Amino acid sequence: MSNNRRIFLKQLSGFAIGTAVLPNLSQASILPVNGTPINRFSSLMPPYNEGELFWKFVRDQFPLKKSRVYFNNGTMGPSPYPVIEMVKKGLIEANTEGDYSGQEIAREKLAAFLNVKISEISLTHNTTEGINIVAWGLPLKKGDEVIMTTHEHVGNAAPWLNVAKLRGIIIKTFTPALTAKENLNLIHALITPKTKAIAVPHITCTTGIVLPVKEIAALGKLKHLFVCIDGAHGLGSTFIDLQELGCDFYASCGHKWLMGPLGTGFLYVKEEMLNILQPYYVGGNAIEKWELSEKKQQLESYVPTAHKYDYGTQNPYIYQGMAAAADFVSLIGVKRVAERARALTTNLQEQLLYLDNKIEMLSPTEPESRGTMIGFKLKNMDYQEFGKKASENFFRIRLVPESDLNSIRISTHIYNSFDEINEFIDFVKKV
Numbered sequence: 001m002s003n004n005r006r007i008f009l010k011q012l013s014g015f016a017i018g019t020a021v022l023p024n025l026s027q028a029s030i031l032p033v034n035g036t037p038i039n040r041f042s043s044l045m046p047p048y049n050e051g052e053l054f055w056k057f058v059r060d061q062f063p064l065k066k067s068r069v070y071f072n073n074g075t076m077g078p079s080p081y082p083v084i085e086m087v088k089k090g091l092i093e094a095n096t097e098g099d100y101s102g103q104e105i106a107r108e109k110l111a112a113f114l115n116v117k118i119s120e121i122s123l124t125h126n127t128t129e130g131i132n133i134v135a136w137g138l139p140l141k142k143g144d145e146v147i148m149t150t151h152e153h154v155g156n157a158a159p160w161l162n163v164a165k166l167r168g169i170i171i172k173t174f175t176p177a178l179t180a181k182e183n184l185n186l187i188h189a190l191i192t193p194k195t196k197a198i199a200v201p202h203i204t205c206t207t208g209i210v211l212p213v214k215e216i217a218a219l220g221k222l223k224h225l226f227v228c229i230d231g232a233h234g235l236g237s238t239f240i241d242l243q244e245l246g247c248d249f250y251a252s253c254g255h256k257w258l259m260g261p262l263g264t265g266f267l268y269v270k271e272e273m274l275n276i277l278q279p280y281y282v283g284g285n286a287i288e289k290w291e292l293s294e295k296k297q298q299l300e301s302y303v304p305t306a307h308k309y310d311y312g313t314q315n316p317y318i319y320q321g322m323a324a325a326a327d328f329v330s331l332i333g334v335k336r337v338a339e340r341a342r343a344l345t346t347n348l349q350e351q352l353l354y355l356d357n358k359i360e361m362l363s364p365t366e367p368e369s370r371g372t373m374i375g376f377k378l379k380n381m382d383y384q385e386f387g388k389k390a391s392e393n394f395f396r397i398r399l400v401p402e403s404d405l406n407s408i409r410i411s412t413h414i415y416n417s418f419d420e421i422n423e424f425i426d427f428v429k430k431v
């Protein structure tokens with residue numbers, strides 16, 4: 001056994017408290033870990049080679065049942081055993097020791113994972129919460145304009161629409177195109193002297209278009225706009241260096257591509273924004289100096305970090321689980337995970353494109369705009385009927401009625417395989 005492999009197995013088994021992962025590890029001891037680099041796959045190549053054995057080993061780290069093909073990571077990413085075991089362990093320990101601390105590990109891990117300061121991370125419960133904090137906390141007034149897409153998930157749409165309803169900001173929209181350059185131009189064209197913010201997704205939930213966040217952030221900086229990114233599909237599906245991306249705010253969740261527990265999320269607030277973004281919900285750990293006595297009633301100051309946006313008692317086990325998910329992805333390698341999920345998506349897209357007389361492809365083919373989700377429509381069948389048949393044939397997919405698309409969305413992540421893609425393509429051909 002090579003040294004690297006020994007270290008990997010040791011580290012991975014170190015995640016697994018309890019026995020759930022042990023049968024998989026013994027099976028894994030015959031598997032090569034340093035498999036063929038993913039970039040050596042041609043996306044239409046037969047899937048069996050050394051690298052596939054490694055990914056089979058990764059698949060075995062998930063309890064996700066094998067009698068169904070799960071293609072809906074875009075809604076919820078199933079957790080691997082190390083995450084589940086961490087949550088279980090935390091729950092038992094807390095109730096054994098009578099101690100409910102321990103969530104700060106998630107703030108530390110996320111900061112390292114995203115290359116930012118711990119003081120710039122707020123721990124939220126989901127993406128929507130982070131977006132609400134930004135939408136309400138920015139100094140926006142009646143008539144100020146915010147640029148968004150027509151492909152928003154309700155989690156990004158609702159907070160900004162609510163600020164429009166209650167505070168009178170104006171929302172300007174564009175329909176995302178299939179190339180990064182076009183998308184940047186579309187945003188540019190909407191900027192007026194009244195524009196104050198750009199509030200767009202990193203990756204659209206409808207057809208998985210990756211927007212050029214770095215360029216959008218640079219444009220925003222040039223025009224003195226707040227750049228607020230809905231990163232629901234970014235964390236864990238793509239390598240993210242938030243310093244390099246340069247946006248002001250980035251909200252995401254642990255339960256999708258990071259494959260962490262439901263109920264976990266984070267909001268990144270760039271240091272320069274900490275004094276600009278006002279906290280509206282505050283409590284323990286969010287405020288620093290305050291007095292409420294007969295003599296004085298005053299909130300003098302908030303804590304100086306992004307901790308001011310999260311407050312009160314938090315659930316340590318789920319955040320420890322989120323930290324374990326970041327460890328799991330880091331151990332395999334964030335870039336490697338992103339490449340693998342993309343290799344699967346690319347393969348699916350290419351095979352679907354061969355059926356072009358039967359399907360309409362909605363997702364980009366431009367590599368930098370293509371993520372880990374593919375959207376398409378069937379020319380001869382309504383999307384809901386397809387959805388019903390897919391479910392009867394044990395495929396878990398997502399239908400997209402949003403933005404009047406009436407389309408089908410397939411998400412691929414590291415627990416999926418080329419075999420599953422082939423099975424799905426056979427199914428599409430059949431229907």
Ligand SMILES: Cc1ncc(COP(=O)(O)O)c(C=O)c1O
Binds near residue numbers: 152
């Ligand atoms: C693009 C996008 N934004 C926001 C959300 C809402 O995320 P959360 O459930 O973490 O609030 C989702 C959920 O699917 C999404 O796809």
